[in-house]
Amino acid sequence: MANILIVDDKEMMRDSLALAMSRAGHKPISCDSPLAALELLRQHRPTVVITDLKMPKMDGIELLARMRAEQPDVPVILMTAFATINTAVQAMRQGAFDYIQKPFESEEIQVVVDRALAHAQLVADNQAYKANAEATPPKMLVGDSECMAEVRLRIGQVAASAGATVLISGESGTGKEVVAQAIHQQSARASRPMVCMNCAALPSNLLESELFGHEKGAFTGADRLRKGRFELADGSTLLLDEISEIDPGIQAKLLRVLQERAFERVGSGVTQRVDVRVIATTNRNLEEWVRQGKFREDLFYRLNVVPIALPPLRRRPEDIAELCQYFLARIAQRDGRPVRSFEPAALELLARYHWPGNVRELENICERSVVLESGEVLHAATISPWLATVTIGPGAANMGRSGSVLADLERDAILKVLAKNQGHRQRTAIELGIGLRTLGMKLKQFKEEGAAVEAL
Numbered sequence: 001m002a003n004i005l006i007v008d009d010k011e012m013m014r015d016s017l018a019l020a021m022s023r024a025g026h027k028p029i030s031c032d033s034p035l036a037a038l039e040l041l042r043q044h045r046p047t048v049v050i051t052d053l054k055m056p057k058m059d060g061i062e063l064l065a066r067m068r069a070e071q072p073d074v075p076v077i078l079m080t081a082f083a084t085i086n087t088a089v090q091a092m093r094q095g096a097f098d099y100i101q102k103p104f105e106s107e108e109i110q111v112v113v114d115r116a117l118a119h120a121q122l123v124a125d126n127q128a129y130k131a132n133a134e135a136t137p138p139k140m141l142v143g144d145s146e147c148m149a150e151v152r153l154r155i156g157q158v159a160a161s162a163g164a165t166v167l168i169s170g171e172s173g174t175g176k177e178v179v180a181q182a183i184h185q186q187s188a189r190a191s192r193p194m195v196c197m198n199c200a201a202l203p204s205n206l207l208e209s210e211l212f213g214h215e216k217g218a219f220t221g222a223d224r225l226r227k228g229r230f231e232l233a234d235g236s237t238l239l240l241d242e243i244s245e246i247d248p249g250i251q252a253k254l255l256r257v258l259q260e261r262a263f264e265r266v267g268s269g270v271t272q273r274v275d276v277r278v279i280a281t282t283n284r285n286l287e288e289w290v291r292q293g294k295f296r297e298d299l300f301y302r303l304n305v306v307p308i309a310l311p312p313l314r315r316r317p318e319d320i321a322e323l324c325q326y327f328l329a330r331i332a333q334r335d336g337r338p339v340r341s342f343e344p345a346a347l348e349l350l351a352r353y354h355w356p357g358n359v360r361e362l363e364n365i366c367e368r369s370v371v372l373e374s375g376e377v378l379h380a381a382t383i384s385p386w387l388a389t390v391t392i393g394p395g396a397a398n399m400g401r402s403g404s405v406l407a408d409l410e411r412d413a414i415l416k417v418l419a420k421n422q423g424h425r426q427r428t429a430i431e432l433g434i435g436l437r438t439l440g441m442k443l444k445q446f447k448e449e450g451a452a453v454e455a456l
């Protein structure tokens with residue numbers, strides 16, 4: 001329910017409009033003079049204002065200017081029985097949202113009000129986004145490993161394109177949304193906020209409306225026109241998180257938007273056209289889902305124009321110390337306290353952990369350590385109980401027997417590939433699918449543990 005301020009010196013017109021707004025589910029607030037309207041504007045902060053143009057002492061154009069000076073984001077609709085081109089131009093120059101010529105039917109004014117409400121909602125969403133962005137420093141891509149250098153290169157290539165669709169894949173917690181934000185921020189679309197949608201957060205019957213919007217009365221509870229995420233992202237970037245979770249019916253409609261950049265709101269036959277870059281993320285193997293019939297093959301290829309695969313944290317342990325430093329600095333800035341640090345033994349332990357939760361899990365451990373330890377240095381003894389059950393790296397503290405078996409298998413596999421390549425480390429790293437620095441660190445660990453291999 002929205003507050004609608006109605007300003008007209010004619011009682012019959014005020015009452016007629018108030019009745020129409022009440023029937024539409026809104027709360028009408030009426031007055032007969034511009035001065036009273038300014039006072040009501042301050043008291044009730046209406047969502048939309050409907051005002052007559054010709055009134056005693058102050059006309060609608062002057063009232064519009066004063067309202068815009070006080071509350072510039074409130075859409076104002078002007079009513080006039082003397083509509084001319086000059087009137088329209090003057091009204092728009094002063095910032096009117098729209099104007100309507102008397103006499104009109106209640107349905108006509110309601111259409112204009114619905115559009116004004118949708119505009120007001122969009123303005124509010126953008127303000128909330130900007131406020132949140134200013135309060136929360138943007139997350140960064142941290143790490144100098146080879147695999148992260150490749151990700152940065154791909155981000156720069158994609159950002160330079162006009163609007164190529166991107167599919168970001170990777171395990172949960174690897175930073176897929178951070179990569180999407182980096183693409184948007186480096187692109188020509190960065191002046192407008194990126195719009196995000198978690199496809200797994202809503203059931204399919206609501207997801208369609210959330211993506212494409214709906215008309216008033218399209219279904220039970222649709223009490224007003226609502227713009228979907230595609231319309232809100234026009235001229236910007238739309239992030240579709242967990243794209244694998246949408247059902248086949250929505251997949252078909254999404255395919256059409258990607259192909260034609262066109263769609264219809266739920267309950268409407270009017271085609272909407274948008275200019276949107278779509279970035280989709282998934283933690284599943286979509287190619288396998290296509291083979292299983294769970295995901296449309298044609299949609300997969302439309303999404304997979306530019307693929308970016310994020311490595312799990314266990315594939316880039318050389319980045320862990322830098323990530324810890326970054327997270328601890330963010331926590332210190334947030335809490336207004338000195339920056340803490342992990343002791344070397346703790347960093348070694350973190351580097352040997354398997355990281356099923358990836359970077360998100362590391363961030364949680366950094367915050368938990370800061371909360372539970374009072375000193376400037378964070379110790380291995382504090383974090384080791386949180387890592388013991390799933391640690392697989394060789395020589396890690398508090399490692400159980402299952403971890404030892406996995407570590408032996410890992411060491412044997414690396415040494416066999418190294419021997420096969422006659423000690424050539426670069427070929428070995430490529431065959432194993434790991435970075436050269438990661439391989440060097442592993443070989444150093446094996447040598448310190450007394451592995452008797454000529455290649456070492």
